[in-house]
Amino acid sequence: MNILLIEDDPRIADFLQRGLRAEGLQVHRAATGPEGLALVLETARQSPPEASATVVILDLMLPGMNGMEICQTLRAQGVTVPILMLTALNTLEEKVAGLRMGADDYLCKPFEFEELLARLEALARRSPSLQKARLQHLQVADVLLDRECMRATRAGEPLNLTARELALLELLMSAPGRLFSRERILSSVWGLNEDPLTNVVDVYIRRLRSKIDDGRAVPLIQTMRGLGYRMEAPTEPSP
DSSP states (O other), rough: OOEEEEEHHHHHHHHHHHHHHTTTOOOEEEEHHHHHHHHHHHHHOOOOOTTTEEEEEEEESSSSSSHHHHHHHHHHHHOOOOEEEEEEOOOHHHHHHHHHHSEEEEEEEEOHEEEEHHHHHHHHHHHHHHHHHHHSEEEETTTEEEETTTTEEEETOOOOHHHHHHHHHHHHHHHHHHOOOOHHIIHHHHHHSOOTTTTEEEEEEHHHHHHHHHSSSSOOOOTTTTTEEEEEEOOOOOO
């Protein structure tokens, strides 16, 4: 996914750029309203996959041109890229105005980074263009996941997984080797309203591991105690 970040506050911009890039996302930033509008329009003119796999994170209060004006201009020109609007204004009127101007989602400052990621992922799931840009097949070692029909196999053998287990597997396989915190997994697979104190993530990791790794010589799902979980292929031993 390609992120176009339009944010004038250097501290917030640096925080978001570092966090999003650590998640494997490409980030391009503009610091003013006119620069941001030009960045989005230029990206929209590109051919896929650059244009189709893009989400805009748009600050509301910007120098030169505010986020409402940018959003309205983009929609008037037929640019359909998903837009997540950021603002310190937490009134119902501002939220309604932003959504009516064409924003797809609205997040108030201050916000938790995990919630931002979850909202970006939700936009990706709802956007037909972003769905088309996703890889149809994910593979880690001999585990293969077909995202079109949501079927998984290991070494060619079907894995009997529930819908929630498939969603968890898809998240882990989307970035092999990346460490996913319990909070990130919870917000991505179960949603933002799930109780953060629940142990449902640990329960489902055990279930998934029993179906994928039990009886196998090479386990793929790894636990980093106190940090989270990841899935990666084993490294080949040095000769």
